[in-house]
Amino acid sequence: MLKGVVIVVVIVVALLAILWLTQRRLIYLPDNSAVPPAADVIQDAEDVTLTTTDGLELGAWYIPPQADERNVTVLVANGNGGNRASRAPLAEALSEAGFATLLFDYRGYGGNPGDPNEDGLALDARAAYNHLVDDRGVSPDQLLYFGESLGAGVVSELATEHPPAGLLLRSPFTDLAEVGQRHYPIVPVGLLLWDRYPVAEHVSTVDVPTTVVYGTSDSIVPPGLSQDVAAAAAGPVEEVDIEGAGHNDSVMFGGPEIVDAVVGLAERATTP
Numbered sequence: 001m002l003k004g005v006v007i008v009v010v011i012v013v014a015l016l017a018i019l020w021l022t023q024r025r026l027i028y029l030p031d032n033s034a035v036p037p038a039a040d041v042i043q044d045a046e047d048v049t050l051t052t053t054d055g056l057e058l059g060a061w062y063i064p065p066q067a068d069e070r071n072v073t074v075l076v077a078n079g080n081g082g083n084r085a086s087r088a089p090l091a092e093a094l095s096e097a098g099f100a101t102l103l104f105d106y107r108g109y110g111g112n113p114g115d116p117n118e119d120g121l122a123l124d125a126r127a128a129y130n131h132l133v134d135d136r137g138v139s140p141d142q143l144l145y146f147g148e149s150l151g152a153g154v155v156s157e158l159a160t161e162h163p164p165a166g167l168l169l170r171s172p173f174t175d176l177a178e179v180g181q182r183h184y185p186i187v188p189v190g191l192l193l194w195d196r197y198p199v200a201e202h203v204s205t206v207d208v209p210t211t212v213v214y215g216t217s218d219s220i221v222p223p224g225l226s227q228d229v230a231a232a233a234a235g236p237v238e239e240v241d242i243e244g245a246g247h248n249d250s251v252m253f254g255g256p257e258i259v260d261a262v263v264g265l266a267e268r269a270t271t272p
Contacts, residue, residue, distance in 0.1 A: 027150075027176070027195060028108065028116040029081040035111035036085040039063075042092055050104055050127040058112045058124060060084070060104035060131070063091040068098040072165075072266045073138045075102050075128055077151030077158075079171075081248075083110035087148075090254035097259050099266070100138075104128045118153075118195035125158045133162075141165050142270060144262065147172065149221060149247070152229070153197025159206045166209040166269030168262060171221045171247055172229045174200040179221060200232040207234040209269040213261050215245030215252060238264065 039045035039061040048060040061084060074094055078087060084103040091101040106124045107114030114120060132138040145164045147155035152172035159167055173179045175198040203210060210233045214226035223241065230237045240261045245251050252258065 027080060030106075030109040030116070031082045031086075032109070032111060035059075036061075036083050036105070041085075042088055042095070045091070048102070048104075048131065050124070050131050052107070052123045052127045054120075054123055056107055056112065056114050056124075058104055058107065058127060059110050060102060060128065061091070062136075063095050063101045063103070065098045065100050066095045070098040070266060070270075072098075072142050072144060072270055073100040073102065073132055073136075074144045074146050074262060075125075075132060075155070075164075076104075077125055077128075077145070077147045077154040078103075078106070078109070079149035079151055085110075087253065089250075090258065093254040093256075093259045094262060097263060099144075099262065102128055102132055118197060121154050122157055125154050126162075129158060129162055144168060144265060144269065146170065146262065148252075149173075150176075150197065153199050153202075156199045156202035156206065157197075159208065160202050163206055163208050164269075166211070166265045167203070167206065167235070168211045168213065168265050169199070169203075169226075169229060170213045170252065170258065171215065171218055171226060172199050172212060173197075173221045173225045174228045174232070178225060182222060182225075200229050203229060203233040203235075205234060209238075209265060210235045211238045211240060211261050211265045213240040213242065213252075213258060215242045215247060215249065217244050218247045220247035236268070238268070 039047040045061050045063045050058040083105050094101045107120050108116040143164045144166045145155035146168045149171045152169040212230040214223050230239050242257045
């Protein structure tokens with residue numbers, strides 16, 4: 001009997017150790033099967049190189065507005081999968097709606113050097129911010145942050161240091177441990193995680209117009225977590241629920257509901 005218990009304990013401890021050691025492979029899912037193409041796959045887009053304070057060079061695209069320029073720029077922070085090429089439809093839709101957009105890839109994504117982690121992605125976002133503000137002269141009061149899922153954690157943290165005019169969080173979670181606990185209920189996720197992304201905590205300190213967008217059929221980030229983020233936000237909040245949409249449905253990557261949400265946020269955030 002005792003021997004059997006010991007064997008079970010050893011197996012459980014071994015499995016937890018494997019999860020602890022490999023957790024970032026489960027969190028960060030870059031698609032490096034092909035480096036993103038040149039920016040000219042999008043009309044008038046420019047290839048950009050961002051330099052982080054720890055010396056990494058990251059690939060990015062700057063996409064100018066095509067019509068009805070709003071004098072508003074959107075900094076997009078991707079979710080945990082793919083690379084900037086899969087966000088091209090979003091950038092094109094925003095460009096057609098009059099927005100300039102910066103798409104960039106984190107370290108370890110899109111052929112970039114480095115390995116992704118929470119502290120590193122924070123540096124990557126600051127490199128994107130610095131490029132827009134310092135190199136392109138974008139005023140922070142004409143700058144929106146768009147964070148997609150994990151990217152909501154990235155931009156909400158950035159906003160605590162550099163508040164934007166407005167913050168759009170698409171499929172955000174309260175914190176990464178809460179998502180993990182929903183998917184792995186018998187694993188002590190909170191004790192194992194190195195990277196936390198406490199979105200709700202960050203937005204509770206950022207008093208800017210905020211829009212929270214989520215799909216009602218999201219099976220990856222439950223809608224309730226996104227609603228909790230909206231409830232925690234310090235600034236005036238608008239919730240946009242996209243009926244029947246899942247986490248990775250095409251409508252969530254530049255569909256009309258997403259673009260309308262950005263337009264609405266821009267009007268709330270930048271209109272005197």
